[in-house]
Amino acid sequence: MTLDTALIGEKVEQARRAVAEGDCDAWLVFCRETDETAEPTLPYVLGFDVVWPTAVVVGPDESTVVLGRHDAPNAERLDVHEVRPYDESMETALRETLAEIGAETVAVNYDRDDSAADGLTVGLYRRLQDLLPEREFVSAGEVVRRVRGLKSATELDRIRAAAETTVDLLGTAATAWTPETTEREIVADLHDRLRARDLGTAWAWDYCPTVHLGGESDVGHTLPGDHTLGQGELFHVDFGVRQDGYAADLQRLWVRGEPSPGLESVFEDVRAAIDAGHERLAAGVPGHEVDAAARETLIDRGHPAFQHAFGHQVGRVAHDGGTLLGPEWERYGDAPRGEVRAGEIYTLELGVETEWGYVGQEEMVRVTESGPEWIVPPQTALNRL
């Protein structure tokens, strides 16, 4: 196993700053048996799985990991934290760590609406309360959103590389296409190429890529079928590789032969809605306003509203948590009310179902102080097959 020491060093340094500038005195990541019950922030602060209950404590100036003796050698090799192994109980080491930092307010990973900041389970929380009954804990949501959302230099490089690989593989899929090719064959071919390059997928393997050929194909996170592509119909694909631990998430479109004028105009409407959202995307803007800009443009042009958020953050996984560019629906909770920050990376995505197939587009952008930057060039015209 290669420990990702450089990256974890960058992220822990970010975490220390987030604690120093935020409302808590320490950020406590508390987890166990992470092989089965993953703690989503662990890859940022430790990078390997643990078996026994483990506490990573990040203060404004230092950080410590309290963990089972068998897990300790990895932490020593990582060389980012002070390492305190225990045999029977972590209590003494945990208390000493918090006392040395002088931590009063301790933040732990729970968040009603942000799954990426919500790794602490109810039972582990009770266990923590039993270990430290005199303490109250606060939500680490803001720390996590800052650490996870603001991509470091290494992370930006890896996400861009994943997006470039994704575009590259999609190009080969289009080149390999013939009029007899089925959805299932396109997926199998892309999966073969992933295996050959030892790459993963940005979301569940069985659903990545999703491929839709023509107007008869069901849209959504569906499994590929036996559809082939008729004249004037659309080849739509939603795909992202996971490479060096980081993901991409893009949609691309091809048309077989000449597109009908009706199809061209829907594509332009989708483009216009993406552009409207792109224009609204800026540091300080609440996520739902970006969604609304895209949504209203699409509706104004006579199309039904899409039944999902306009955009989500991308990082270690396709759905990277934090602020969402989405409508204020109950199922999204507070995530669309968060403010966009410079340094975050988002998708911009929407589509319209037509008789020729699904006119779906998805691009990736990075927010900077001077405006959004495309991660890879966006699709601005229908590709021909």
Added chain:
Amino acid sequence: MTLDTALIGEKVEQARRAVAEGDCDAWLVFCRETDETAEPTLPYVLGFDVVWPTAVVVGPDESTVVLGRHDAPNAERLDVHEVRPYDESMETALRETLAEIGAETVAVNYDRDDSAADGLTVGLYRRLQDLLPEREFVSAGEVVRRVRGLKSATELDRIRAAAETTVDLLGTAATAWTPETTEREIVADLHDRLRARDLGTAWAWDYCPTVHLGGESDVGHTLPGDHTLGQGELFHVDFGVRQDGYAADLQRLWVRGEPSPGLESVFEDVRAAIDAGHERLAAGVPGHEVDAAARETLIDRGHPAFQHAFGHQVGRVAHDGGTLLGPEWERYGDAPRGEVRAGEIYTLELGVETEWGYVGQEEMVRVTESGPEWIVPPQTALNRL
């Protein structure tokens, strides 16, 4: 993706019985974005990942899944539950489902000490309380331990098959060994064989197998080194494949050339301790009493006590949760105080460090009403290289 309909049907039927015979009126599995934050019980009741908040509700006679519209087609194909898709909020569908069952007491997945029954995160729990503010929830620990612990016929077949494959692969590793072979090469060879047969590992890939050659090798969940095996030294391996979704966990030993009499007698002491635990293992016995039987035998024979539990359950993963055959240490919580049940499958494992290497043994047994049954034949003599 192949949905594991037959297995999920068996396990949901078990869950309905557990609810009918237990203290709650319904078992509610509540999760979201399970690709990153896995809910450990989801493979038993649904078998595919979901993106939006999802509720699987199991009553004494029926079960329902309330999930996002995009995730619904998989649930329809699974054909085990009534399927209620939603677009903006699950509230209405969830309330109707609980009302139709007439559920007063609803159990959710939290458990202080059993990570396999502790998938509900603090934020999701708060979200559930916001959705159903008039309700109180109880721990589903007992339901989960029954559903997960009592292996169905299909599960027993798969676990036995995984154990047989593990023994088979260990045999090939021993055959391929030469005096120049390093720990690293043994691990690489076993990993190649796993890839060739499209098999996974029972715990983290980098640490499965763990291989120790001779007395200089560090014991524990350690990475392989450049050690080779001297005359009279031990080749120790801890390994388990994951096959058809189920795991094995076994340790095996070989000695190079003639074992010294000292080594033979330690091996006999380890065997005697394993046998003492095996003899104590029976339905109704608390886990810690089984641990104590093995531990005391080893200490009586003049060895230091092992710093881990004597045995854990095996199922979908190597550490399958529930009752533990372990000492009553703080870090194990209540897990060692649980009672062993007929139908559960456990490891029995312990070892002694010696100048020749680690004399470690680990076997797998199934508890039945008429006593424990070995899953595969145990190692009763030192293998020779």
